[in-house]
Amino acid sequence: MTNDDTHGAILADDSVPGSADGALVELRGAGKSYGNIRALHGVDLTVHPGRVTCVLGDNGAGKSTLIKIVSGLHQHTEGEFLVDGEPVRFSTPREALDRGIATVYQDLATVPLMPVWRNFFLGSEMTKGPWPVRRLDIARMKRTADEELRNMGIVLDDLDQPIGTLSGGQRQSVAIARAVYFGARVLILDEPTAALGVKQSGVVLKYIAAARDRGLGVIFITHNPHHAYMVGDHFSVLRLGTLELSAARSDVSLEELTNHMAGGAELAALKHELAQVRGVDTEGLPEEADLTAPTATPSAPKATTAAPTATGSEGTA
Structure with a gap:
């Protein structure tokens, strides 16, 4: 340089x-x-x-x-x-x-x-x-x-x-x-x-x-x-x-992305076992059918929403 x-x-x-x-x-x-x-x-x-x-x-x-x-x-x-x-x-x-x-x-x-x-x-x-x-x-x-x-x-x-x-x-x-x-x-x-x-x-x-x-x-x-x-x-x-x-x-969607990121397939497979544990809420866990997000790479994604605005931005000293 x-x-x-x-x-x-x-x-x-x-x-x-x-x-x-x-x-x-x-x-x-x-x-x-x-x-x-x-x-x-x-x-x-x-x-x-x-x-x-x-x-x-x-x-x-x-x-x-x-x-x-x-x-x-x-x-x-x-x-x-x-x-x-x-x-x-x-x-x-x-x-x-x-x-x-x-x-x-x-x-x-x-x-x-x-x-x-x-x-x-x-x-x-x-x-x-x-x-x-x-x-x-x-x-x-x-x-x-x-x-x-x-x-x-x-x-x-x-x-x-x-x-x-x-x-x-x-x-x-x-x-x-x-x-x-x-x-x-x-x-x-x-x-x-x-x-x-x-x-x-x-x-x-x-x-x-x-x-x-x-x-x-x-x-x-x-x-x-x-x-x-x-x-x-x-x-x-x-x-x-x-x-x-x-x-x-x-x-x-954010939910689909989170499920894939968190290993939703494994959670879905274990849902019936977790349901047997007292005090564990399994309603929010994904089903197998929920994990159907596309895997092909689209050619032109739509524009994103604006990034969040940080209140009291720390970019200002």
Whole structure:
């Protein structure tokens, strides 16, 4: 990444090739095996610009393996992985980043004691002056960080405060704005609301919607179907390394999504046993007939509703 004014050029570059259907990233029957252990098998996933693709699943479902394939950390061992319609096989995360695929992990890759502006440019600092005595351009980095954060709706009174003093929702929002500024076209968010409260989760969901509205393709990894349904355009549910559900928002209800996410088939099979336990209400448990959500991937999901507005947004310090 250069230290000049070319940051974010990928977003505005009309010469970037694309697939015939406009997909930025596509997995076709993709899988990953570690020796004789098959962690992922036969997964289809398509990410379009300006849409949020939610990948849901319980622990061990294969979400982390999918992230590692798309972000370039691991290579797939079966199927195809396409970027802009072109088959790829990344060797490092840097190669994925060069193609506009950025990942925001749960730990956010920030240094808690460093100020906000320094974390924003961590590893890609702007410099000035002649070589070999170039020095950090602190004023320019502060100004740019403030502008980019405000473009995402994040207003911080003091960019010199350590990023560790911000709330979890604010730190996630800064990480999202950083990825957008450095040219991300596909943004992978790894469980961004997992450790947050209701109010902070609302803040993060608002900025996920903001990234979508700026034309990014977002992959939202989560185990919370309610959060996914608030901002998602398409839902893919993984179970034991395979794709159990792939449906557009218009073709699946929150209840159906929750049932698939929670293993509704197993609950339905055990309903008669749970009914024999005193004090257990089984009326709300799914029947086998309830688990009939579509599994085919629709071509054009309808527009989603607006992301929730967080009262007293923590995007304002």
